[in-house]
Each structure stands twice: as structure tokens, then as C-alpha cells.
Amino acid sequence: MKTLAAVLREAGRPTPYATSQPLEIEELEVGPVGPGEVLVKISHAGICHSDLSVINGTRLRGLPLVMGHEASGVIVETGSNVRRLNEGDHVVFSFVPPCGSCPPCIAGRPALCRPGNEANGAGTLLSGSRRFTDAGGQALNHHSGVSAFSQYVVAAEESLIVVDAGLPLQEAALFGCAVITGVGAVFNSAQARPGSSLAVFGLGGVGLSAIMGARAAGANPVIAVDIVESKLQLAKTLGATHIVNPTETDAVEAIRDITGGGADTVVESVGNEKVLAQAYAATGRGGTTVAVGLPHPDRQFTVPAISLVADERTVRGSYMGSAVPKRDVPKYIAMYQAGQLPVDKLLTGTLGLDAINTGMDRLADGSAVRQMVDLSLPLSGQ
Structure with a gap:
């Protein structure tokens, strides 16, 4: 399957990013879905300081990298051995995929999952695989098992939390990181x-x-x-x-x-x-x-x-807030729906994928809190 995605190939380019263009929009091949994995159509992806830290070189990650780690979407295909998820489920991503069986996971601290963080550091999914390739056949790294700045992604089942389908996906994405x-x-x-x-x-x-x-x-x-x-x-x-x-x-x-x-x-x-x-x-x-x-x-x-x-x-x-995502994301969504956490007030703009470098500038200069990339918007010029 083809997807358009924002790819970082060089960290540390100068600001303004609207001029230096550290994130390049490329057409990639995504898939196939492996055992325990699903294909997700991304709806919205938040622009976060952790993304900015990778772009400016403060947070080191292997390149080239399909960026983005805070997102919501809809499952369009499931692989074998997927037990909790179904096609059509609305999901929020966890940027640490917990294996469920290492000592931190057993102790109720999935944010510290050893295999999950090792996979994130290596730029792979939890299985150790990479599911993006560019036009030249080069495999690209995944950002925190999410790679949200892509129209379609393959993700490990452990990276996903099913959420209420009645919750707008723009707001849902906020629960994955912020x-x-x-x-x-x-x-x-x-x-x-x-x-x-x-x-x-x-x-x-x-x-x-x-x-x-x-x-x-x-x-x-x-x-x-x-x-x-x-x-x-x-x-x-x-x-x-x-x-x-x-x-x-x-x-x-x-x-x-x-x-x-x-x-x-x-x-x-x-x-x-x-x-x-x-x-x-x-x-x-x-x-x-x-x-x-x-x-x-x-x-x-x-x-x-x-x-x-x-x-x-x-x-x-x-x-990750010392959180247990499968417990805390539904809890915080319920609090939002009850009026206790007005998270929608964090939203300060929506932009298309090809405006993402400008969005990084707005984040860096403090003029925006949480901008959302709407992956359904057409690229300018198309």
C-alpha cells in the first residue's frame, strides 16, 4: 500500500523549518501486516515537543525516520494472532508498546517496558520489523512504534488502545501523549x-x-x-x-x-x-x-x-506519566467527557501534512500549544 509521510533524513537543520524543510513529504510503501500487527489509517496526529527534539538533534533517533508519535486512527486490517482489535475500531496510540511480560510490565510500569523501549531506540516495531520502504527500496525507521505523520501505518497490537467511537478523533489523539x-x-x-x-x-x-x-x-x-x-x-x-x-x-x-x-x-x-x-x-x-x-x-x-x-x-x-495506557487512556477520556479535563482547549490549529514544517516553527516559537495534522487534508498543489 502507498502512503504519504513526513520523513526526517537529517537532524539539526536551522530554523525557520519552513525554509530548511527538515521533514520531507515522500510517497512510501507500507506493509505487509505481520502477526500481532494491524494496519491503521491515521486520522489526526499532534505536533509535540518530543518531535521537535528529534528534529533539532536533542533527542537522538536513527535516521531516516517516519516521524510522529501522538495519534488517533481507525483500524483497516488486522494480522494473524491479533486478539483485542478489530477492523473499524477507533484507536489511540501508546508511544511505548508494552510487551506485558518483562519485569517492569509485570510490576505495572509499562512505560519502562524493556523490549518496547529497545524497539523504540532501534526504530522498529515490537517484533523488530520495519514496515516502511522508500522509492529506492530503503527501509525507514518507525518513530516510537507509531510514525503518526503518515496516512497509513502498521503498528503492533500492543501500541493501540480502543476508544469510544463517539469521541472525535481530533480530540482522541491528545490522549496518546499530552x-x-x-x-x-x-x-x-x-x-x-x-x-x-x-x-x-x-x-x-x-x-x-x-x-x-x-x-x-x-x-x-x-x-x-x-x-x-x-x-x-x-x-x-x-x-x-x-x-x-x-x-x-x-x-x-x-x-x-x-x-x-x-x-x-x-x-x-x-x-x-x-x-x-x-x-x-x-x-x-x-x-x-x-x-x-x-x-x-x-x-x-x-x-x-x-x-x-x-x-x-x-x-x-x-x-509517559508513569501510566498504564490501557487503564488510564479510557479513564482520562471519561473524565474529559464528564467535563473534568477540558483537553479540547489545548488545540490551537489544524494543518495539512505539507504544512508540518511551519507547524514545527510555531511550536518552537511558543505561538502554538497543540496543533493537529489532519491526514485527510489534500496536499497543496494536488
Whole structure:
């Protein structure tokens, strides 16, 4: 089967990406579907900072790569040995395909699945296969077992969660990364309690989802920190009780003043080690600093060693919101449908596949939160 897809062949091209065009739209061959795999027609795919990190070279992945990791779609074909899924099912992707049998999976931590993360690092599906080839016959890598910026993809059954067919697929895609990561960081990683104070540094799709999660968890106060005023104002509509702009005031001191010494939980979703240090400094005694953002692998983060003991402080990472996708995606969708998680407010634009480099520019300059690539839109000039 032929598909049009956005392919990254060289990382680190200069901005603006609308000019340097790091993502090239190519016609590829996709398939065939192997055992335990399905063919999915992609409906919508979100543009996320994790995509941007691969493009700018911060997050290293094997190239050439069919990009995209947050998506929704409809199953059009199932392979042998597929047990849970059927043609016509509406699905959301998990960007870590859990094998279900390794020690982390058995312990209820599928985000840390060993085979799943090894496959992601190698650019393959969970089976070790690659299902994309270009016009020259070269096999292309899969992005996190998803490769959402393609009209059609083959995916492992373990990468997919069936969702309510009545849920618009544009909103459904958000649950595959932004919502499960941000809300999961609050519910699963931080285990925020009603009445506890919570601050979030960085208000992209993940950070704003953490704000929504904090409100749903009953946290108070909920403090949003960012340098973009429009994002701060959006955070207020999503549940933030206080907003802080670090270009106008010392964010650490502001959080300490609001909370009377430091927040019980501080979530860092920027992916910058200096911001993570600020988040730690803004965390109160006995509190937890949750790192969600992905900094460059060469960067280091240091803390006053004595504070870990004397203040009983905790620093913990949160990958994919420490979530169990098959449990948490339906749960968060139900919360959205009940009005507890207004995730549709994260959407800041829809674009076609051939405008994807411009979309990356908007994400990089902070003018967009979550743009959706609508794979049904025709390319310009067609």
C-alpha cells in the first residue's frame, strides 16, 4: 500500500523549518501486516515537543525516520494472532508498546517496558520489523512504534488502545501523549492529594495537561509558570489559581510566597536542566519534584545533597506519566467527557501534512500549544 509521510533524513537543520524543510513529504510503501500487527489509517496526529527534539538533534533517533508519535486512527486490517482489535475500531496510540511480560510490565510500569523501549531506540516495531520502504527500496525507521505523520501505518497490537467511537478523533489523539503524560504525572507520579499545593513549569501540551490534572485532583493552590503570556492566560481557564511569568518576577520566590515555603509538588515539563533546578528550589520540605521534560542527554542536574535527607525531598522522573495506557487512556477520556479535563482547549490549529514544517516553527516559537495534522487534508498543489 502507498502512503504519504513526513520523513526526517537529517537532524539539526536551522530554523525557520519552513525554509530548511527538515521533514520531507515522500510517497512510501507500507506493509505487509505481520502477526500481532494491524494496519491503521491515521486520522489526526499532534505536533509535540518530543518531535521537535528529534528534529533539532536533542533527542537522538536513527535516521531516516517516519516521524510522529501522538495519534488517533481507525483500524483497516488486522494480522494473524491479533486478539483485542478489530477492523473499524477507533484507536489511540501508546508511544511505548508494552510487551506485558518483562519485569517492569509485570510490576505495572509499562512505560519502562524493556523490549518496547529497545524497539523504540532501534526504530522498529515490537517484533523488530520495519514496515516502511522508500522509492529506492530503503527501509525507514518507525518513530516510537507509531510514525503518526503518515496516512497509513502498521503498528503492533500492543501500541493501540480502543476508544469510544463517539469521541472525535481530533480530540482522541491528545490522549496518546499530552494528556497521558501531563495528567499521569500528577495522578501517578506525584500522587497529588486534595488540598496539596502544586506548581507546573512549562505550559506546552503536557504542562497544561498537568494543570488540568492538578485541578481534577483537588490541588490548591495550582501555580502555572511560563514566559508566554497567552499560555499563562490559558492555564487560568484550565484550573491554575496563580500564574507566574519568570521574565517579570523570580519564579522560585513567587512560588515560595504563594505556598508559604515551597509547593508540595512541582512538575517540570520544559526539558531544561536549569528549569529543573528552579523547580527543585521551588519545592517545599517533604515535597516532590517531578521531571517530565526531556533535556539533552549530555546535560547534568545537581541538587544540594543535604536537602534530600534534611528536608525529606524526592526527585522522580515521569515517563509517559508513569501510566498504564490501557487503564488510564479510557479513564482520562471519561473524565474529559464528564467535563473534568477540558483537553479540547489545548488545540490551537489544524494543518495539512505539507504544512508540518511551519507547524514545527510555531511550536518552537511558543505561538502554538497543540496543533493537529489532519491526514485527510489534500496536499497543496494536488
